[in-house]
Amino acid sequence: MILSAIKYFRGFVYVHLTGYAPERFLNLCGNRDILIWNLTPCEDGYFFYISVYGFKQLKPILKKTKTKIHILKRYGVPFTIFRYRRRKIYAMGILIFAGLLYYCSGFIWNIEVGGNSYLSEEMILDFLKEEDCSFGTKKKDIDCEALEEALRSSYSEVIWTSIKIYGTKMTVDIQENLLPEENYIKKEDTVYDIVAKKDGVISSIVTRSGTPLIVAGSEVKQGDLLVCGRMEILDDNGEVSGYLYHSCEADIIAKVTYEYRDEIPVEYIDPVKTGNTKTDYKILFGQRALSNPFFKTGYENFNVVSETDQLHFTDNFYLPVYLTRETYEEYKKEKKRRTKEEAQEIASKNLANYIKNLEENGIQITAKNVIIEKKNEIYVVSGTIEALESVVSYQPTEIKHTTSQEGQNTDESD
Amino acid sequence: MRKKQKKTEADLSIHEKVINTLELPKDLMLGAPIVTVTGRKELVITNYKGILEYEDSFIRIQTKTCRIVISGVRLAIDYYTNEEMKITGFFEAIQYES
Numbered sequence: 461m462i463l464s465a466i467k468y469f470r471g472f473v474y475v476h477l478t479g480y481a482p483e484r485f486l487n488l489c490g491n492r493d494i495l496i497w498n499l500t501p502c503e504d505g506y507f508f509y510i511s512v513y514g515f516k517q518l519k520p521i522l523k524k525t526k527t528k529i530h531i532l533k534r535y536g537v538p539f540t541i542f543r544y545r546r547r548k549i550y551a552m553g554i555l556i557f558a559g560l561l562y563y564c565s566g567f568i569w570n571i572e573v574g575g576n577s578y579l580s581e582e583m584i585l586d587f588l589k590e591e592d593c594s595f596g597t598k599k600k601d602i603d604c605e606a607l608e609e610a611l612r613s614s615y616s617e618v619i620w621t622s623i624k625i626y627g628t629k630m631t632v633d634i635q636e637n638l639l640p641e642e643n644y645i646k647k648e649d650t651v652y653d654i655v656a657k658k659d660g661v662i663s664s665i666v667t668r669s670g671t672p673l674i675v676a677g678s679e680v681k682q683g684d685l686l687v688c689g690r691m692e693i694l695d696d697n698g699e700v701s702g703y704l705y706h707s708c709e710a711d712i713i714a715k716v717t718y719e720y721r722d723e724i725p726v727e728y729i730d731p732v733k734t735g736n737t738k739t740d741y742k743i744l745f746g747q748r749a750l751s752n753p754f755f756k757t758g759y760e761n762f763n764v765v766s767e768t769d770q771l772h773f774t775d776n777f778y779l780p781v782y783l784t785r786e787t788y789e790e791y792k793k794e795k796k797r798r799t800k801e802e803a804q805e806i807a808s809k810n811l812a813n814y815i816k817n818l819e820e821n822g823i824q825i826t827a828k829n830v831i832i833e834k835k836n837e838i839y840v841v842s843g844t845i846e847a848l849e850s851v852v853s854y855q856p857t858e859i860k861h862t863t864s865q866e867g868q869n870t871d872e873s874d
Numbered sequence: 875m876r877k878k879q880k881k882t883e884a885d886l887s888i889h890e891k892v893i894n895t896l897e898l899p900k901d902l903m904l905g906a907p908i909v910t911v912t913g914r915k916e917l918v919i920t921n922y923k924g925i926l927e928y929e930d931s932f933i934r935i936q937t938k939t940c941r942i943v944i945s946g947v948r949l950a951i952d953y954y955t956n957e958e959m960k961i962t963g964f965f966e967a968i969q970y971e972s
Contacts, residue, residue, distance in 0.1 A: 487924030490956050499951035501929050508951075 471512040471536030478505035479527030488521045489514075512538065568597050570629040570770060570778035578617050578636050587611060588632075596746070596780065599625055627776030651705040652854040654687040656680040660714035660851060670708030680851070686712055689857040703860055714851045718818070720830055722810050722841040724803045731761070731791040744768075744782040759790040803839040807832050815845070823849040905938030909968065917944065917961045917968075925954075933961060941971040 477485060482505050489496055494514040500507050505527075510518075522529060544550065571588065573581045588594045591610060593602050608621040611634070620635035654670065661679050665672060670687040674680060687708040695701040738757050743750040764786055771781040798806075807830075815825055830843030886894070893903045900906045901921050910918045919935060919942070926934040932945040949963035 483925050483928060486928070486954065490924060490954060493956050495953065495955055496951075497953040499928075499954055506928070 467511065468535065469537050471534070471538040472509055473512065473515055473531050473535070474507065474509055474533040475515070476502075476505060476507055476530045476532055477527055478530075479522075479525065481525045482506055482527055485521055485525040485527050488525065489518075492517065492521070494518070507532070512536070564779055565628055565777065566599055567780075568593070568595060568599060568602070568625070568628060568630050569780050570772070571595065572629065572631045573634075574631065575634045576636065577638070579615060579634070584611075584632060584634070587614065593630075599628075602630075627774065628778045629776045651689045651707050651857040653685055653689045653857045654708045654710055654712065654852050655855045656682055656684045656686055656714070657851045657853040658682055658714070658716050658849075660716040662686075662712060662714050662851075663848060664711075664713045666711045668709040669706055670710060672710070680714065686710070686851075690860065705857060705859070708854075710852065712850065712852050713848050715826070716823075716847050716849055716851070718845040718847060720811070720814065720828075720841070720843050720845055722807060724798070724806055724839040724841065726798055726803070726834075726837045726839065728796055728798065730794045730796050732794050734790045734792055736790040738788045740786045740788070742784040742786065744784060746780045757788045757790075759788060761791050761793060763789045763791065765789065798839075800834070800839075804832060807839065807841045811841070818845075818847060821849075823847045907935075907937035907939070907942065909942065911965070911968070914965050915962060917965065918958060919961070920958050922959065935959070943967075943969040943971060945969070 479485075486496065486499070486506070494510070494517055496508045496510055496514075498507075498509050518529065571585065571594075573584050576584060585594065588607075591607060593607055602625065604623045604625065608623050611621050611623075611632075612618050617636045618634050619637050622631075622633040624631050624633075659681050662674055662676050664676055665674065665686075667687055670689050671691055672687050674684075674686055680686065687710045689706055689708045691704040691706065692700045693702045693704060736759070738755075738759075740752055740755045742752070766784055766786040768782050768784045770778050771783070772778040811828075811830060815828070818825065825845060825847050827846040828843065830841060830845075832839055832841050834840075890904065893900060901908055905921060907919060907921045912918075921937060922942075923936045923938060926936050926941065928934075928949075928951070930949060931947065932943060933949055933951075935942045935944070944961060944965060945967045946963045946965040949961060952960040952962055
């Protein structure tokens with residue numbers, strides 16, 4: 461394959477060899493390393509292919525063996541160029557195309573984001589846009605290392621980044637800190653109290669440091685102080701002479717009640733597909749779309765499913781040309797009524813989703829009490845869910861100053 | 875009395891015996907041709923000197939030690955260099971002449 465391409469670029473000819481000693485001619489060619497291929501015999505000699513370079517070396521051999529050679533056909537780039545030497549605009553077109561391709565390859569046309577789970581791909585693309593490193597930026601203007609630094613500093617969740625540019629594709633790989641936020645938000649230089657995150661009844665409390673202000677069984681409201689980081693120091697008279705500050709650490713589990721409410725209307729509109737579909741194609745050049753002006757759906761209600769492909773030569777050489785296929789699916793709106801069984805099914809599915817959501821956040825469900833009622837064409841699902849969960853949230857400790865008292869004390873001692 | 879056999883070309887010469895015991899490559903030491911036949915339609919021959927005759931139905935090749943005649947139908951030489959030659963066609967016989 462590569463060999464034939466090289467042959468084509470150098471040019472080769474198909475010739476007819478006749479004369480006194482054609483076999484000797486072939487052996488001499490072999491000795492002088494002149495390549496001959498697709499050799500076929502005929503009545504008065506041979507047909508074969510030979511490269512232009514080899515053909516020019518044949519003169520002494522032809523003389524020696526008293527043979528004659530006739531060119532039957534010419535192949536390859538040198539002959540093609542010679543044949544079309546007067547088509548200047550055509551040659552210019554090829555040059556302009558090559559130039560445009562080269563110019564286009566100096567920009568970013570595709571961005572791949574990997575390794576993100578908290579941050580969405582859109583957030584990272586928006587960030588890149590703010591940093592002027594989005595689609596269509598010149599590759600020269602992008603400093604990958606500075607961009608990595610900026611990404612790490614603007615999102616605290618990101619602990620490792622790697623931005624690379626291959627061809628016209630930029631890959632952004634990030635690694636996020638998957639530990640929950642409270643484990644690393646605490647700083648050593650400020651002291652924190654623990655306050656209640658939600659209303660509830662405390663079911664258990666384990667304090668590792670700090671002064672607990674509640675016991676198991678006490679009822680708390682959101683924002684109530686649970687563990688205090690400030691410790692009073694009493695003097696001999698039983699009066700407060702100073703405070704010691706220490707960050708709190710405790711596991712506090714409370715029984716929390718969630719109100720649950722869901723409504724399911726009896727009447728609903730069901731989109732029924734009619735099975736009619738139409739397909740339209742669009743070509744996008746950057747921002748400009750080239751669509752089919754004769755395309756009309758004629759549907760009243762329809763869904764559009766569009767698939768977009770970006771033109772690329774290799775995995776890393778993308779161009780700003782997109783091909784979009786849009787499939788229009790017609791549907792009809794039909795009014796339907798739910799039966800009680802159907803409503804119950806939907807209600808229990810919604811409730812299961814809700815509970816699953818809670819459990820994913822580390823909340824333990826202890827009891828649920830939900831009923832379904834029909835009120836004026838609406839099924840109302842309502843009830844309470846009781847759960848055990850951690851109500852720990854941190855808040856800076858209020859610093860109380862006792863300097864005035866201390867000042868008085870020192871005066872007295874003098 | 876042992877009957878003295880007439881020496882023929884099929885017997886090994888001293889030169890060949892030495893090369894055999896030393897396990898030297900025969901294509902280099904003796905100039906023996908290597909004929910690689912793939913199926914019935916493709917043949918590659920190396921270590922040859924030149925073409926003696928070439929027609930549609932047979933090709934006679936001179937090598938350093940012997941002549942090889944390949945007969946068949948629609949024989950063609952795909953390529954032809956100083957070291958190697960590839961022949962395609964439908965082979966009927968490969969013959970060695972001394």
